[in-house]
Amino acid sequence: MPTYTVRTIKWRDGWELHVDGEGVTQARTLEDAPQEVRDYLSVKHGRDFSDARIELVRGLEQYTVTAERSGKWWALQCVEVPGALSQVKKLEYAAEQMREPIAWIAYVPEESVRVVVQVVS
Template identity: 50%
Template sequence: MTKTYEVRARHWAGGWELHIDQVGVTQVRTLDKAERQVRDYLETLLGLDVSDTVVNINPDLGGLEENVREAKERSRAAEAAQRAAAQQARLVAVDLRKRGLSVSDTATVMGVSRGRVSQLVKTRTAQPPKVASRAAPR
């Protein structure tokens, strides 16, 4: 069964104190090394096998945690919107070209360069590369 350890990380002048719920406290210089430090602590000091362990590092940011969460969520939403917009642009470029618009006219309608139209159409209509067949040796 997977064991989960919740760790509250508190910043101080020398790095981070890592408060492992119901276990103890250790320290690390930078937060990116916190999970490894907690695992080492559990293995070394308590003799625990941590191969099937989840370690959740929760930085105490003095109230900025919600701001960080919101910024991450907005970034994820923006990335999803960008992917959707790119897909829509590919579909529109293909549709405009199928209706007989030139690359130049498609570019003007879409507000992009002619090169971008070519990229959009090529990306949308690209087929998997064909594998060259080899004749059997005689």
């Protein structure tokens, strides 16, 4: 029985399901997630995955935040969690400033959020 690790990210209408090495699908609830992943794999590979073991892991380990200059401020947005937005006056504070909104929207512990900041023009 194959095992698949699936990273879950909360979004407005449900959950994104990032299946390691396979791709991304979605589910309305976490309870539906294992079956949604099995169905996704079955369609993708053209065979039955009903015996596949699905391990759900909350959130991602690392998040990318874009920083764009807007006057005296830096506008911040998380790539993986687009609803996570903020702003800072000094770019050096961007990563710390974004941990809380990312954690809140993605339903993950704030201490587990690692942020990489990318400056965009």
